[in-house]
Amino acid sequence: MSSQLLLENELAVMQLMKDYLSNNNESTWNTATLVKVVLDQYSITAVVDDISLFFKLYNNVLQQFAEDSTNTSKQIVAQRRIMYLERIQETPVIKDLFQAQFLKDIRQSGATVAATQLVQQGASILENNNISTTKVDRAMTVEETVVLLIDKYGENGVLDLTKTKLPNRYQKVLPAIKKHYRMGLTATATLEERRVLKAFAACKSSSDIEELLGKLYTGSSVNNNLRYLRTAISSLNDLWLSKELLDKNEGWMRQNLYSTIFDRLFLFHPHFITKRSECYSAVVEELRVDDESVARQRVDFILRSSNDGSDYCSAEEKAEGKSDAKDYRKGKVLQRGMIDLWAKRLLRSHKLAGMLEAITCQWNNRRLHIYATRLITPNRYLVYQKTNLTIPSDQYHCATASHSILILLSLMHEATINYIRIQESVEVENQFDDEDGPPKPALTEKEVEDIVVICQGCSYPEELMVMDNWEAFVIDDCDPNNQFLPNKKRKSSA
Structure with a gap:
C-alpha cells in the first residue's frame, strides 16, 4: 500500500499521466489502464471524490496534448478524448476499479488483522482434530x-x-x-460490425429492420463480414415474415436457416472451406479410427482448412424434439481426434496442441450449443460448453437475434485464432528441421518453449474489438458520424 495519497500529489499524478500518454502510441491509450497505473502508486480515501479528481487531472493533461501541434496524431486523439471524457467517467468499469482499490487499501492498512487471527485459529483447530x-x-x-x-x-x-x-x-x-483455459467464448467484432448489431438489436418491427437493411445496402464499399450481416439480417427478417420458423424438420432448417446464418459465416474466409451434409471428417479418415461405429459416421457440417487439410470445427443438426445424445458423443470423439491429429501430424508436440481448442457445435432446431475440448496432458482431456444461442421465432426479439449473430462472428474468429496459432507453430518448426533431411519426429523441450512464446503472442487482428476495448465502444457510441446510432432518427425528426 502506498503512503502517498492521490489528493495530495496532483502535480506528480499529472506527470505520471503525461508519461503514460507520451510513452504509448495513441491508438493504445486506455483510461482503465491509466487508472491502474495511477492507483498502483497512490492511495485513495473516497471513491467518488477521487474519481472526480482523477478525471479533472486527466482532462488537464489531455488539454496540454490537444494544444501541442508537434504531434498531430496525438493532438487529434486527445481532442477527441476530451469530447467523450464525461461519458468515460460514468462507465461502471471506472467505478469498479476505484472501489476495488479503496477496499484493497483498507485491507492493507490493517483492518483485517482480526480476520487473519481467526483464520489462523481455524487452521490450528483443523490440525488439532486431524481434519485434512x-x-x-x-x-x-x-x-x-x-x-x-x-x-x-x-x-x-x-x-x-x-x-x-x-x-x-x-x-x-x-x-x-x-x-x-479461456473456456468462455470471447465476444469479438469490429466497430463497424458492432454498430450494425447494436442498430439491429434496437429494431422493434419489420419496418425498423427494413430501414436498417436500406442503410446496409446503400454503401459502396462493403467488407465481407458486413456482407454476411446483411444476408443474415435479411434472411431472418424474411423467415420471421413468413411465420415458418417453428417446429420444422432438419432438412428445412438446414436449407433456410443454417445455410444462411452459419455456413455463410465462412463463405469469404481466406483459410477455410466448408463441407456440407453427410461428409466424412478428416479426423476419421486420417487417424484410421478403430471404432467401427465411429469410423462409419458422417458429419452434417465441417469447417476444413484449405491449407493443411485438417478440420477446425464441425456441427451436427437435429430437429425439434429429437435426441442429440448420439451426436454429442460423436462430437466428443471428433474433438479428441482433432487434437490428436494436430499433435501428431502438424505440431509434433502435445504441449503445443494443448494451447488449442477443438470445437464442435450442436444445432437442435433454433438452438445452438458450442462445445470444446482441450488437451491438458497426454491422454488427459477437459470437455466443456463454451456458450449457446437461440434464434428467436419472431421479429420482436431482435436484441436476442443480434447477440446470437455476435456469438457466431466470435466463433469464426475463435477458429481463425486456432488456425493462426497452428500455422505460426508449423512455420517455426520448419526452421528447426534440416533443410535436406526429413522432418524431425519430435521437437526438443527448448524448441517447444520457443514456439509457445510465439503462439502466446498471437492475438486477434487490430481491427477486432473485445470487451477490454470498452472505451472505444463508449467513444464510438457518441460519434456523430455513426449512421447506425438508434437515436439519430429521433434527433433528425425533432
Whole structure:
C-alpha cells in the first residue's frame, strides 16, 4: 500500500499521466489502464471524490496534448478524448476499479488483522482434530488442479464438465480454471460490425429492420463480414415474415436457416472451406479410427482448412424434439481426434496442441450449443460448453437475434485464432528441421518453449474489438458520424 495519497500529489499524478500518454502510441491509450497505473502508486480515501479528481487531472493533461501541434496524431486523439471524457467517467468499469482499490487499501492498512487471527485459529483447530484439507486447497497451479480433478472425477482420462457436476468443495476453483483455459467464448467484432448489431438489436418491427437493411445496402464499399450481416439480417427478417420458423424438420432448417446464418459465416474466409451434409471428417479418415461405429459416421457440417487439410470445427443438426445424445458423443470423439491429429501430424508436440481448442457445435432446431475440448496432458482431456444461442421465432426479439449473430462472428474468429496459432507453430518448426533431411519426429523441450512464446503472442487482428476495448465502444457510441446510432432518427425528426 502506498503512503502517498492521490489528493495530495496532483502535480506528480499529472506527470505520471503525461508519461503514460507520451510513452504509448495513441491508438493504445486506455483510461482503465491509466487508472491502474495511477492507483498502483497512490492511495485513495473516497471513491467518488477521487474519481472526480482523477478525471479533472486527466482532462488537464489531455488539454496540454490537444494544444501541442508537434504531434498531430496525438493532438487529434486527445481532442477527441476530451469530447467523450464525461461519458468515460460514468462507465461502471471506472467505478469498479476505484472501489476495488479503496477496499484493497483498507485491507492493507490493517483492518483485517482480526480476520487473519481467526483464520489462523481455524487452521490450528483443523490440525488439532486431524481434519485434512483436500489437495486442491493447497498451493497448486491451475494445471495441477485440473489434472487432479480429471484423475478423480474423469472417465478414461476425460473430464466432461457438461455432464459431471463437481462436489461443492471444488466449485471455488472453477472460475480460475475457466479463466486460465479461456473456456468462455470471447465476444469479438469490429466497430463497424458492432454498430450494425447494436442498430439491429434496437429494431422493434419489420419496418425498423427494413430501414436498417436500406442503410446496409446503400454503401459502396462493403467488407465481407458486413456482407454476411446483411444476408443474415435479411434472411431472418424474411423467415420471421413468413411465420415458418417453428417446429420444422432438419432438412428445412438446414436449407433456410443454417445455410444462411452459419455456413455463410465462412463463405469469404481466406483459410477455410466448408463441407456440407453427410461428409466424412478428416479426423476419421486420417487417424484410421478403430471404432467401427465411429469410423462409419458422417458429419452434417465441417469447417476444413484449405491449407493443411485438417478440420477446425464441425456441427451436427437435429430437429425439434429429437435426441442429440448420439451426436454429442460423436462430437466428443471428433474433438479428441482433432487434437490428436494436430499433435501428431502438424505440431509434433502435445504441449503445443494443448494451447488449442477443438470445437464442435450442436444445432437442435433454433438452438445452438458450442462445445470444446482441450488437451491438458497426454491422454488427459477437459470437455466443456463454451456458450449457446437461440434464434428467436419472431421479429420482436431482435436484441436476442443480434447477440446470437455476435456469438457466431466470435466463433469464426475463435477458429481463425486456432488456425493462426497452428500455422505460426508449423512455420517455426520448419526452421528447426534440416533443410535436406526429413522432418524431425519430435521437437526438443527448448524448441517447444520457443514456439509457445510465439503462439502466446498471437492475438486477434487490430481491427477486432473485445470487451477490454470498452472505451472505444463508449467513444464510438457518441460519434456523430455513426449512421447506425438508434437515436439519430429521433434527433433528425425533432
